[in-house]
Amino acid sequence: MAEDKARYVITGGSAAGMAAAQAITEQDLNGIITVLSEEPDMPYFRPLIPYMVTGKKSAGDMQMSGNGPYKGSGIDIHVNSRVDSVNVSERTVSINGQGNISYDKLLLATGSRPYLPPEIKGADANGVFALRTLADAKAMAERVSVTDHAVMIGGGLLNLKAAFALLERGVKVTLVVYSPEVLSQLMEPDDALLIRNALDRAGLKIKTGCSATGILSDKSGVTGVSLDDGSEMPCQMICIGKGVRPNVDFLSGSEIIIDQGIVVNRYTACNTPGTYAAGDVAVTFDPVTGERIMTGLWTNAVEMGRCAGYNMTGRKTAYSGTFGIMNATQIADEPFVSMGIVHTKNTDYEVHVRNTGSTYRKVVFSPDNDRLLGVLFIGDITGAGMYRYVIRENMPINEIKSLIINQRLHYGHFIRN
Amino acid sequence: MSDELKVQEKSIDPAVQQMISKADEKGIVTVWDRYEAMTPQCGFGDTGLCCRHCLQGPCRINPFGEEPKTGICGATADVMVARGLDRAIAAGTAAHSGHAKHLAHTMMKMAKGEAKDYSIKDGDKLKAVAGRLGIAVEGREDMEIAKDVAAAALADFHEKETPVLWAATVVTPGRVKVLSDLGAVPKGIDHEVSEIMHRTLYGVDADAVNLLIAGIRCGVADLAGCYMGTDLADIMFGTPTPVVSKANMGTLKQDMVNIAVHGHNPVLSEIIVAVADDMKKEAVDAGAAGINIVGVCCTGNELMERHGIPSCTHSVSQEMAMLTGAVDAMVVDYQCIMPSVVTVAECMGTKIVTTMDLCKITGAEHIEFREEAAVEKAKEVIRVAIEVFDRRKGKPVDIPDIENTVIAGFSVESIVAALSKLDAEDPLKPLVDNIKNGNIRGVCLFAGCNNVKVPQDKNFKIMAERLLKENVLVVATGCGAGALMRHGFMDPANVDKLCGEGLKAVLTAIGEANGLNGPLPPVLHLGSCVDNSRAVALTVAVANYLGVDTDKLPVVASAAEAVSEKAVSIGVYAVAAGLPTHVGVMLPVLGSPAVTEILTDKVKELTGGYFIVDLDPESSADKLLAAIDERRKGLGL
């Protein structure tokens, strides 16, 4: 391999896969990089797909190659190319059941797909979506013309983004949430008031404590949804947002260890030689607790992908893990950042909450009040990155504690420490 | 560091340009070098968002809406800007009225026989002023009347039963009502100044509108100070009548003892002029051809309008006079004297003589002036200059061969006298008729200073050229007058070149009727900066003649290159009088959009006047012309 050109095969052309490919191009100028993607579209910034629904961005606007850090050169990308099995001893992958290609280093970056709860019957009807791919978004955008009312099942960030895209298109939207409040993954019900108000202001209807049991349809597609309280709601579109599951099916029978996701060591390597994994499909860990976790974060997929790319070229790089929660976004007119540990009910964490009416801040310290574990900022997210840094570096916070509680931290404080 | 300013960007006066180059060669630091070293200037101060009124400060508010959004005390941008502006108005008012107070004390000493070197030069004006103030004149000695006028003047400084008389009696009756309704009639000049200091103190007035109304009241008090200054100086030193003189550095003479009198108050400089003849022998004994007194800034204007004493230079180029190497002594009283003159003087062999207790400069020689011994002190000052000449004589000097003819000395009285040659019965009629028939489209007063941020004289020159061509009658005071006189605007020979046909006809008719065999100069020199009162007096006279208030007349004002806080207070009284008032440099108010809007727009509803802040002379002239036309339309012209 030292003399020959190294063959890098990357399965999955999205955040993790493209970040790895880009990292490899920077490290190994001679390597042959092949990216295999099951999707029909060239790699794109997946989080932008709601803009396909609103019409504010075209598929071209979302391309990864040539944007951000992705130069796009020196990478051979194959779309419509699904890997259906991996032979780790031969070091080959099979594509679309039609042929094998060999690799020296293989990255598994197949991401995740939406979870469709089996108890929701009739989900195969026309007009039922689980927004994940550009193709989904295109189909959803088309369905808008015949949609007067859309029902979103699940109150997570993804469904909220989809809901806002539909609202923008003038569709009436109702959110059906099983939890007592929206965004339950990212904050506790008591924390969500400002967000809830913003959603109400934006005209979103929300039904909490309620779940869907069946989808009604006719030849035109969806006509309504039945709920567990016995009621029915007419609608022409349904969007299911009930979390994601890693795409690992194609690995069954290989020797690669799976525990929900693909298990890797600190250097993103799998148990089999020359095999790496990164992104939504990989099991990662929390840098503070060390706990193994699965996440669905673009930021993590890129970081882990880059790390894997370096390792594949032989530049040994430890991956530093990620918080299970690390989200920044703006919902309606309300920006927020949620990161680290923010669920504190029935725990002995030291929690500081400050609610000014227009901003909300929750700061979580360890029980021995020595470490920052998590923050939730709503309304004012100034300097969020420094709090992330404090959490991640597991910094002793004695001197800066009140600055953290008051959200007054700035970089100067680190210089002086 | 910014690029070095080219000479043309520093001054458009060719004499000054020569001296700037000389300073560069000699490595002498001048105002333009210091300006460069100061750039970029602090944006907080520039926008009025810096406050040092208490010891918790300094505070500054971010002009772009970021933190800090208020001062530590909670003062908003509006409050901070209004407070800062008020203090500038108070400072300007204190200065003009301080000048007037000095004259009032001198007059009182004269009336009491304690200042024998002073006398009443214009008894008619004394009686006219006394009459206006309600002081009996019939059958009384001038000195008695003068004593009462001086007492009335001094009384106008403190709070008393009556309002400030020099304000209440000098505007139209309509204006008295406008100002009363606004609560802008001053109770006492010093009272208004000190009340501004009070209300802008930590934790007092925090209402921008209320602050600005107090500012306007103080501005009206400034009008009183200016008006008083003019009145008392005219009484003691004579009301100006047209006089021929010269301007620019060519007025310095290599073989004479050159004394530059600089500052504002004629109290001392008048005496210097008076004793110069007596001192000639001493000068000749020292080898000089004589004594040559030249003016700098408004002391120069005061002497020019009354005695035809030439003006050497003005305002921002004051250091340049010394660069010639020919100024033996620069005798200063107060206001607009850059402390740097001492440094330049040291390099050039000039002696700086300070004369007033409130204006000493480290490194200068101080000869304390006393009205009781005025002649003696004036001689002492001249002797200093002769001594310097003695050392200088025979050495080369660099006097730029540049001087302009100036006709100065246009007081309201002399203007009316000139007009009466056209219509003895109704002297204002010819003026008003020409305004009505459009020969005179409007009137513009140029006032104020030269600012280092503007190429010296450029704004004045461009704007005056535009307005004269458009038949606007241009009058000028202070260093605005200084700028225009150094570019030929006060030389009747240039009427043809500079003025539009209508204006030319009017200036020529008046000139001919007065036996000048030609026109009046294109721009009328009204005097020093306190003499802005003359512009107000003229406006009020025309308004009363027409039976309208001053805010209806096609009269505008411009401080095109303002520097001093005095220019701010003058601007405020011009606005209070109802005039559209242009300022050609930025006032430190932009940090408060609300205050900016009040000053440039909303105040119109209160006084009829408003500020036009525009740094571009071309568009400024457009705006003044538009304001003039709007008012003509209002009058149905």
Place this chain on the structure above:
Amino acid sequence: MSQPKEIFVVMSRCTACKTCEIACAVEHSGSKNLYGAISEKPIPKSRVYVEWVAPDGKVPIVCRHCEDAPCMHACISGAISRDDEGVVITDSDKCIGCWTCVMVCPYGVIGRHLEEHKAYRCDRCPDREIPACVSSCPTEALVYQTVDAFSSDARKDVAGEMLAGEGD
């Protein structure tokens, strides 16, 4: 290739006058002068921050254009890239205002333009030879130099070194 210049801070020289903040906002305005900038919409923003550390520390903080720029990699819309001079640039047309960059910047130097719903940051003043903050600093607390030239400077101090450090 010659080493690119960077903005260094000599903390001991900073008087916290905040002139740099104003100069920066003005440079990032349409009119590029204070009097015009002050009333512009959208309101111009400064990308340098003068902060205070009790009891008397004055710390100008400016984007380091980190070698491993976390903001660039984290951006979910491809709006952040590095130009040939090594300057990390936010393309505001591509920015969707998700604030992910704000969440990951350990220096806290990415601002949020609320009216515009866009993130903004130091661009090292592409129209100028010397960035506006540096040329405006009346005490020369901000220095525009190559790393080598700056570190060989006798006045090199700890603060400068720290601020020159790369992102995490």
